[in-house]
Amino acid sequence: MSGLYHDTGVVLRTYKLRESDKIVVIHTRDNGKVRAVAKGVRKTRSKFGARLEPMSHVKLLLYRGRELDIVSQAEAVEPLSPMLSSLDRASQGLAALEAVDQLSLEREPNPQLYKMLVGVLRTIAAEPSPLNVPAFYWKLLAREGFSPQLDECVRCHGSEPAVQLVAFDLNEGGVLCRSCRSGQAISPAALGLLRDILGGRLQHALRQEESPATHEVSALATRALEYQIERRLKAVAMFEAH
Amino acid sequence: MASTYTPPVQLLIDELGRLPGVGPKSAQRIAFHLLKIPADDVNRLAEAIIDAKKRVRFCERCFNVADSTLCPICNDDARDSSLVCVVEESRDIVALEKTGEFRGRYHVLLGAMSPLEGIGPEDLKIRELVARIEPEGIEEVILCTNPNTEGEVTAMYLARLLKPIGLKVTRIASGLPVGGDLEYADELTLGRALEGRRSVED
Numbered sequence: 349m350s351g352l353y354h355d356t357g358v359v360l361r362t363y364k365l366r367e368s369d370k371i372v373v374i375h376t377r378d379n380g381k382v383r384a385v386a387k388g389v390r391k392t393r394s395k396f397g398a399r400l401e402p403m404s405h406v407k408l409l410l411y412r413g414r415e416l417d418i419v420s421q422a423e424a425v426e427p428l429s430p431m432l433s434s435l436d437r438a439s440q441g442l443a444a445l446e447a448v449d450q451l452s453l454e455r456e457p458n459p460q461l462y463k464m465l466v467g468v469l470r471t472i473a474a475e476p477s478p479l480n481v482p483a484f485y486w487k488l489l490a491r492e493g494f495s496p497q498l499d500e501c502v503r504c505h506g507s508e509p510a511v512q513l514v515a516f517d518l519n520e521g522g523v524l525c526r527s528c529r530s531g532q533a534i535s536p537a538a539l540g541l542l543r544d545i546l547g548g549r550l551q552h553a554l555r556q557e558e559s560p561a562t563h564e565v566s567a568l569a570t571r572a573l574e575y576q577i578e579r580r581l582k583a584v585a586m587f588e589a590h
Numbered sequence: 591m592a593s594t595y596t597p598p599v600q601l602l603i604d605e606l607g608r609l610p611g612v613g614p615k616s617a618q619r620i621a622f623h624l625l626k627i628p629a630d631d632v633n634r635l636a637e638a639i640i641d642a643k644k645r646v647r648f649c650e651r652c653f654n655v656a657d658s659t660l661c662p663i664c665n666d667d668a669r670d671s672s673l674v675c676v677v678e679e680s681r682d683i684v685a686l687e688k689t690g691e692f693r694g695r696y697h698v699l700l701g702a703m704s705p706l707e708g709i710g711p712e713d714l715k716i717r718e719l720v721a722r723i724e725p726e727g728i729e730e731v732i733l734c735t736n737p738n739t740e741g742e743v744t745a746m747y748l749a750r751l752l753k754p755i756g757l758k759v760t761r762i763a764s765g766l767p768v769g770g771d772l773e774y775a776d777e778l779t780l781g782r783a784l785e786g787r788r789s790v791e792d
Contacts, residue, residue, distance in 0.1 A: 361706050366611070392767045397776025402706070402739045424777050432739070432778075435746040442705045442743070449706075583705035 351412040355379055356425060358465050359404045360449045364390070371416065372400050374408070375448055375465060380456040384410055384417035399424050403431045403441045405466060426466075430473035440472045443481045443583040447488060450577045460491065471554070478558040481584070482569035483545045490546060494576055497522025498543050504528050513539060516568060518575045534568070537561035542568075599625070651722065653698040653715050655680045663696060670694045672729040676719065676748065678702050678736060686734065694732075697722065702740040703747060711747060719748075723755060730758040737764050 357376030365371050368390040374382045389396045399406050399422040409421040431441045448465050452458060468484040471477075489495070500507035502522040513523040516539075517531025523539065524530060534542075538561045544553040545565070556562055570584050595603065599621060607617035624632055648654070649661035656662070663669060663683070673694025677683055683696050699714040722728060731752055735741035745761055752759050764782040766775050775783070 393770055395774050398737075398778035399776045427781070428778050429781055432742045435743065435750055438739070438743050438746060439705060442739075446706055582708035 352420065353379075353410055353412060354408065355382070355410060356405075356407050357382065357462065358445075358448075358469065359400055359402050359406065360445045360452070361402050362386075362400065368394075370400065372419065373449065374406075375452045375458075375462055376408070377459050377462045378457055380458050381449075381452040381454045382410065382417055383415075383454070384408075384419045385413075386419040386422075396422050398428055401428060402445055403438075403469060404428050405469065426470070426473075431469065434476065436476040437472055439583065440476055440481050441469060443581070444468050444472070444484055446581055446583045447485060447573060450579060450581075451488060451492065461488075464488065464491070475554075477554045477556070478562045479541070479545070479553050479556055479565060482562075482566040483550060483553060485569040485573045486542070486545050489572055489576060492576065494521070494572070495546065496542070496572070498539065498546065499523075501525035501528055518572055532568075535561060535564060538564035538568070541565045648698075648700075652696050653680075653700055653718070654683055654696060668693075671726050673732070674719075674722070674726075674728050674730070675732045675734050677734045678741065678744075682734065682736075694730075695726075699735070699744070702735055703744040704740045705743065714744070716748065716751070720751070720755075723752075723757065728757065730760060733759065733761045737762075 355376040355378050357374040357379075360373045360375055360381075362373070363371040365385060368388050370386045370389045372384055372386050372389075374384065376382050386396055386400050388394050389400055396419070398404070400419065404424065405426045405428075407423045407425055408419060411418040411420050431437050444465065448461060452461060464484070464487065468480065472480050496516070498513075501511060501513060501524050502517070502520045503524060504511070504527070506525050511525035511527075514526050514533060515524040515529035515531050516522070516534040517524055520531065523534065537559075541553050541556065541561055542565055544550065570581055574581055602621045602624070603614070603617045606612055606620050607614055609617075612620070624635075645657045646655050647657075649656040649664055650659050651664045652661060654661040654663060656664075658665075670693050673692075674697050675686065675692060675694055676697045676699060677686065678699055678701060680698055683698065686692055686696075697715070697719050699716065699719075701709060701714050703709055703711060703714065719731075723731075731748070733745040733748055735744045749759050749761070763786045764779055765786060766772065766779065766783050772780070
């Protein structure tokens with residue numbers, strides 16, 4: 349049996365290897381996370397050029413190795429240039445990659461994660477809206493089985509308008525009313541945006557301009573994902589600080 | 591596993607094995623080579639290492655490697671101080687100097703921003719670059735970071751930071767390597783080459 353196989357995937361990150369090679373980590377459609385060596389990719393005359401940079405969506409011919417595969421050919425599916433056309437797009441794209449890198453498992457096919465990643469990258473390329481990445485994080489969490497309760501207090505089950513939902517607790521998994529509150533405060537506007545994102549009105553949420561409410565949703569999304577994967581997310585933290 | 595060499599040899603092998611790209615077997619081979627060659631040759635190597643480590647430091651102005659407070663390029667008065675080329679590593683200066691095209695000064699960032707590894711702007715010599723602009727009368731900054739994701743992110747960050755100061759900020763062009771074939775060029779490079787085309791001189 350030949351060791352060559354075809355797949356399509358998105359490059360999540362790269363590591364330098366030896367003089368001019370790189371290890372590329374790819375989330376593929378049919379094989380889950382794949383680590384492969386791209387030989388000579390750092391030379392200016394490499395046949396791969398920019399195709400194996402993070403965020404690239406590529407069709408690949410890979411050679412299965414014992415630990416690392418080898419990239420034999422790579423062909424771009426979508427142009428990478430929009431992603432590197434502005435700092436906002438690049439930082440959002442990298443933040444999305446980091447989350448997928450944490451959730452994707454080696455050689456564990458996860459076509460839905462692949463579809464979601466390709467989708468979010470397209471959305472970012474089209475318009476770097478402030479809620480792109482937070483919405484993506486919430487959708488990832490929902491898919492992993494963490495859908496927060498947003499319509500009634502998780503402790504006393506009181507719902508609006510009888511009680512006011514004023515707090516959000518990650519341990520409890522949802523919103524809380526004034527008398528049961530724990531965790532952190534959440535504004536009505538941010539709660540509305542969260543309901544939009546998780547309740548099928550994503551496009552409406554993505555049209556929002558940057559505001560205190562979008563910042564709130566974004567910080568909460570990062571915290572929730574970090575809580576779930578039990579790790580700090582580096583890319584978001586860096587761009588939130590600037 | 592107990593060491594089978596006498597302690598001095600084992601120590602040498604262990605130290606060599608800590609160098610980048612040197613595995614245990616290579617370390618062993620180098621160690622025995624060193625033991626075989628004349629003592630003079632070994633002394634020269636040892637002295638070169640000690641001397642370099644003692645004398646080489648970073649240029650206080652541009653963070654290039656230097657053997658005094660300023661590197662040879664910063665010390666050269668014939669250079670155009672209004673033009674600064676920002677690079678990631680000292681190695682890049684050598685590559686650029688080989689072209690013989692650039693007569694300005696340099697600034698070494700000592701790395702590139704890498705959000706996925708948590709390397710941010712405060713880990714690079716960016717504040718030092720901003721501090722140079724005013725006293726040196728810098729008019730143009732050429733962003734010469736590597737044309738990969740980290741380098742591009744760094745360049746975009748620097749552009750956003752420097753443009754409001756009223757500087758001319760430029761980015762090196764991306765294009766096709768001389769001697770290469772067009773059909774093997776990737777889309778991004780070819781696209782940028784097209785974007786940056788220029789009219790043919792007579």
